[in-house]
Amino acid sequence: MSITLEARPSQHYESSSTGIPKATVDPVFQVIRRNGSVTPFDASKISVALTKAFLAVEGGRAAASRRVHETVDGLTSQIVVALTRRGVQERTFHIEEIQDQVELALMRGEHHKVARAYVLYREERKRERAAETAAPIPTMPSISVKSKDGSLAPLDAARLRKLIEESCAGLADVSAEAILSETQRNLYDGITRDELADAPVLAARTLIETEPNYTFVTARLLMDKLRREALSFVAGRTDEARQSEMGERYPEYFRAFIAKGIVADLLDPELARFDLDRLGGALKPERDGIFQYLGLQTLYDRYFLQTHGIRFELPQAFFMRVAMGLALREIDREAKAIEFYDLISTFDFMCSTPTLFNAGTPRPQLSSCFLTTVPDDLDGIFKSIKDNALLAKYSGGLGNDWTRVRGLGAHIKGTNGESQGVVPFLKVANDTAIAVNQGGKRKGAVCAYLETWHIDIEEFLDLRKNAGDDRRRTHDMNTAHWIPDLFMQRVAEDGQWTLFSPDETPDLHDLYGTAFAERYEAYEEKAERMEMKVARRVRAVDLWRRMLTMLFETGHPWITFKDPCNLRSPQQHCGIVHSSNLCAEITLNTSNDEVAVCNLGSINLVAHVTNDGVDFDKLERTVKTAMRMLDNVIDINFYTIPEARRSNLRHRPVGMGLMGFQDALQALRINYGSEEAVAFADTSMEAISFHAISASVDLAAERGRYPSFDGSLWSQGILPIDSIELLKSARGTDLRLDTSSTLDWDGLRDRVRTTGMRNSNTMAIAPTATISNICGVAQSIEPAFRNLYVKSNMSGDFTVVNPFLVRDLKARGLWDEVMISDLKYFDGSLGAIDRIPEDLKALYATAFEIDAHWLVDAAARRQKWIDQGQSLNLYIAAPNGRKLDALYRLAWERGLKTTYYLRSQSATHVEKSTLKGTDGKLNAVSSSVHHSAPENIEAMAGKACLIDDPTCEACQ
Template sequence: MSITIEARRSEADFTPAAERTKSVATQTYQVIRRNGSVTPFDGTKIAVALTKAFLAVEGNRAAASRRVHEIVEQLSEQISSSLTRRQDRGRTFHIEEIQDQVELALMRGEHHKVARAYVLYREKRARERAEAEQVTAVEAPKINVRAPDGSIAPLDDKRLQGVVVEACAGLADVAAEPILTETYRNIYDGITASELMLAPILAARTLIETEPNYTYVSARLLMDKLRQEALSFVHGTYEQATQSEMETRYAEYFPAYIAKGVEVGLLDPELQRFDIKRIANALRADRDMKFQFLGLQTLYDRYFLQTRGVRFELPQAFFMRVAMGLAVREIDREAKAIEFYDLLSSFDFMCSTPTLFNAGTPRPQLSSCFLTTVSDDLDGIFKAVKDNALLAKYSGGLGNDWSRVRGLGSHIKGTNGESQGIVPFLKVANDTAIAVNQGGKRKGAVCAYLETWHIDIEEYLDLRKNTGDDRRRTHDMNTANWVPDLFMQRVAEDGQWTLFSPDEVPDLHDLYGRAFAERYQHYEQMAERMELKIARRVRAVDLWRRMLTMLFETGHPWVTFKDPCNLRSPQQHCGVVHSSNLCTEITLNTSDNEVAVCNLGSINLAQHITEKGLDRARLARTVKTAMRMLDNVIDINFYTIPEARRSNLRHRPVGMGLMGYQDALQILRIPVSSDAAIAFADESMEAISYEAISASADLAEERGRYASYDGSLWSRGILPIDSIALLAEARGEYLRMDTSSTLDWDALRERVLAVGMRNSNVLAIAPTATISNICGVAQSIEPAFRNLYVKANMSGDFTVVNPYLVADLKTRGLWDEVMISDLKYFDGSLGSIDRVPNDLKALYATAFEIDAHWLVDAASRRQKWIDQAQSLNLYIAAPNGRALDALYKLAWERGLKTTYYLRSQSATHVEKSTLKGTDGKLNAVSSGGGMLSAPEEAMSGRSCSIDDPTCEACQ
């Protein structure tokens, strides 16, 4: 490649340094020129182009500058590395991809004047080429395609165009022509069949930022690639099929898929005992068209069954496999499998990731979350670490309660020595989570919880710091404070707080509410009399400030509240909640004999909204079926440790949550920061709670009550809305929580008393990071992060555009290239774009434009209906000590049980250029690149690990 800006000195003055970018590895790559010819990739030409760009701006002084020499060398190596990393041998680049990378590198290096000159030159040359060519129709080049067996055949242009046209059918504001033009521009004579299938997908995805519907086009083109893989594998011969042909071919494919899956050991042979013909005839091929690109690519990369890299599971087979796995013990299991399938494939409800991974397989570990309590002895500690490994192996997210383990300096009777405290053991737990990576599907994930009175609390707060002794740091493990109400009261009253070692105050671990306060004060008196060996007094406010400081600086530990979790727990009659889980939404009892297990799934709230509001009838149907699916998980589940099996079968908890909340608000035209949004949070959660409790009561009538029902709050006629009174009685003036209701709770209360409950717990709102991608909606209860950005996960980088916003802007004649450019420049926010009306700015306000108190108030309204908790991220654009103090005190006073990540914006600006390059695997060339950086990169390291490309651990 070259750029023909005149240089006053020879290019040779700068090329020797760049020779190092021309390695043996890069020689295996090729460049497609604009005329269709293919030449070897030569990294030195990148250095030449960069040199000419600097010369054009800086003149002779650039040629003589050692600084420019070094910049060119550095940028050349960076660009070559970006282009060639993670590629297969023989990868080809289009000349435009390389120029995109040069432009991006200049922008990232903040060489703005040089970048501007380079961009202007490219635009000028593009106009000149367009004028010269005056192309009026899409013509296929004369090329040959290399088949997998090595044979050569002419390009089947008719099929290629037919597939692209079919992908565009029925979608507004999309066209096949630009996709075909870009596809033909990127293919070459001798291209492989695999590369040919990627070409239209890559072409379509570059158009998503201009028209959101191209995300559906990209997904449909990916479906063509998937159909070829799956059909060829299960039938043993190379096959292709269009989407329209799948209306009849799904029925013949499905039995072969089941047989092949059993043959290769990836499907449970029990599935072959179903009436396969009846099942196959129920598959809805048209639902393959519902996917957005991010959702289907995520399924393709991590969920669809594959052997040796070949996917043989089509989407409807995937949903049916999960449904059959959940219906395997039903009496009319075909009917129930079809019912479950309809719910999943319609996107009305989605099971959590472990269920999607493992249902219908020989090892059906379907549960999402596991909570353990670590005992205060060496055997117990290392048993807990082993349990973590066994539970994480099959995709479980973990929460560990470490509050019983004695603190630093405490006496060890067996050795007559002193304890090193909890930190060294937490380091072991951290490394175990990394070592057991769930079969390569996602990184193992664990969260440690510690009560605020533990003597090691101050060291615990430092675990995620990047400074200090690395042997006392846990860079990969999440941490959370388990905060008693008494501590918050001491903070409010500027009182003192005493730290203890749990071996000297063992009963504090199991106490909460007034009983905890009375016993804690007793131990404080003992400490004053010097009757305890390990105790230290601190000012409560000082410790609170340090907690908030660490939360801001490192994102950890999260703030969760012990007393509301226990005082409102339906199961307080038979145990204590000692911690939450990986994502702070599960609040279940744990002990030495019981590892708490929760089985998750989420309602897609956006699917249950009409112009008139919440569709209660559809919601009731969804919840009834979904509760049955979640209850079935408990009996089918593959348990890796006996304590988990014992606990789950005894209490049978499930956690039904929701996603698409932001979508629902925007469909209803309700801004997040409004009283109407608070009211909708209340209304929607009340309806979900009512239907979930009703469905569990129906299951109890059909299947029997859960074993530990007697003595529970349910058995005493105390529903979640009623349990607020228990918290209010214990806390007094420090609770400000709405208790209004609209539905007939008296009738439901009487029904529960009459027939009981099938499940000890029924509701919990998880983050839904991945399953919301599958369904194409906003995750969980999150506000919109941005209206236009690039999301990064293990499947690559994906352009995300708010389709509701685009539709509104189109209606008002505001959606054009200038608006796209403005959205990029202002980081996906409308606030600074003058021509956007104020009503749209309010409706589409992004997370950092919303005062976080609106999020807390909405969460409080939901919390009154939930028997567990919710993963609540808090956003604050410019955090300071006073703002954080007020925000987290508000969360406590509003009766929240837990909070999750604190998200704050980084000081650095996101990238403003558009990156159209890809690596041939449907990933953007730069992990952080694109028009905007991904959410996790824009939050200065304080983002939710659910957005971490290697995590997505909860759902």
């Protein structure tokens, strides 16, 4: 049976008697040869190449092996589907792309020796061709370019060459000739303008794995496509410009951009009242060149304003639009807009995704996180679900406390029946989050929190399982435990634990510390006397073990701690923290009348590091400006429900975090798994904390203290570093935590007491997965996942290579094709590569090579300075019950408020490919790191969050 290539090709093929599939040539699909000629696609040639590859490695025995022939048939089928799945819109592919897919299929099939030999063979052939064609690149053949109206025009070869040369300018170890040569291979007569714009981008990104600077080249080439798109739209005619011309073009374009955006109802008309000439003159076109490819492609796909699929917002206009949106209520708003613009356009600080999406628009919903508590009545439950939909509509992430909802079997007075418990309502909340997907920008997402004493806790544990009654499963909802200290103490002493329905124990929900323990024990005594309708006793250790087992198998529920969040809360005088948020870093009070709101942004730590350490003066300036931006969010914000507005204006919380921690360590040559890294986490967070609190005091002096300040810990002169004593006192134990400091905290305490604070909360470390991509740094406080891998997000798949590692390998003469091949083969890890020195292996150890206790130790040292929490992921390469028990007990003992995902390595690691062909269009390669046990990997596909799940709100 033959292979028929259709617009939507079948995935079922049969082989000829020789084991090589026959191919019916379909003129819809064509191949661009290296000499520029175009020939029909013939799948049988792929089978021949694969068979030769196996023969080369396995010798003559492979020729007679039925297994090899069957393997080749299957691989060929996979490759054909991968190449043709894009349909008739992309009818041509280059010979190199076919070879990339061959490598990828071999790696996916774990034919590692064959794939490695194939990689080295290709590199050798590449060198041979280069030697044969060492003469200057021949003149580009006569090629016509097709416009949208079907008209043809000659290719402007001079402009193409100039564009590529300009994109390489100022970057070391990149070759304009190599990109131009590769680009020429992708050109053919009649190529469309869009394909022509993509050709140099596709050519350059194939080289990123060989030299990190090609990521900047690729981004600059993508900028040319964006410039043509945007300039043509605002001019109303075909228009284009090279980057060198944008110094003159940006101011004129900027004014037209604002006008077009207002007409399209995409921008707030108030922006037109700014001095646009002053702002346009402040734009810095050269900052377009600091983007990496992943960052710019992400902005292009998801952030830049567009109408009818046309992006008309250029990067510097984007940053200025955000800055204007945050400066709307400033007195000298042009000056503040320029100040805000300079901060974010240099990547020193980045606002959160909702702020970037919506600042300066007619509905500026700029906040990241919303926390609610769900009442125990039908009206309240379904109002909470409706609130979820309204809050998620404009990019808000949600944390719901469900502890008040009565449990399974509890009495319902109105119907004289029995409750079905909290799980059916969680199912409705899960489906609502999927239905409200933020206009397709990213999935709506919610995390449900439940206290450990709730009678439904065991069913809650099963919510993310794939087995069982699907009506009682929430495959798309994140879940988290809200654990009181008393439970952890019972686990430590191997005691009993009693589960209750909250309708019989309503005050437990609002108690913590000693008061909780006393009341809980009183309810236990009532249960002993058979005075509770619904109660069940379990062994605390058994429940704890099951919690850890489910965390390992499904990634949920996360482990978060109720008492540290409340005992150290500055706002304990006016409410209770009932849960954290979607990403487990926000710890704010919630009630029936108040939905907690947090407004986020993150400092790029590596941008504040020099060879001598942290540039504390620059860090102070950054924090001061950033705190003003975050405070402005509160007043400008578009609130979709009144409870959120009431809460935010009364307490004015913000959450300043950080990203690029791993980059900062490597820039300073500090191993992540070391006491030096823990000390750096301490001193850097101390500086951020000091300046954030100080900046909030300055804002209070200028604008007034927040309304609920009186009675807060702030008003008593108790700062985050001081509140550790409150937790120690409640527990009656030492946290085994270094509480030393280096800055003038006594002076700051006096200022806080006398002047007050503008914000009830100031700091929280969010995951930053997307904004760190924009800035081109490691996300949040995470250790490096891999040194060379393919990163997946909603824009596609992208080659990521550690530039610090490449720099060091070059310095030691170790960066070559074999090293690249070895990094792919060993999943971006250096440990098994013999020729890499031990000091580099230690410095560039990846997340699963670092003992997880270092992550907890560093987080604990940060936590002493932070008034909220941290999105702390924990990595364990080979987890078992004993390791998990020790790790999470350590997190509790050290006073951490929350933990986030448990990252455990699956049986299938990062797929080993050439990393070519992953330009954001082909979802060809992705990380395979799951939060599931190896035996559950196949079942968990698409359910457990991957290391960079493109559909997971919590990761964005």
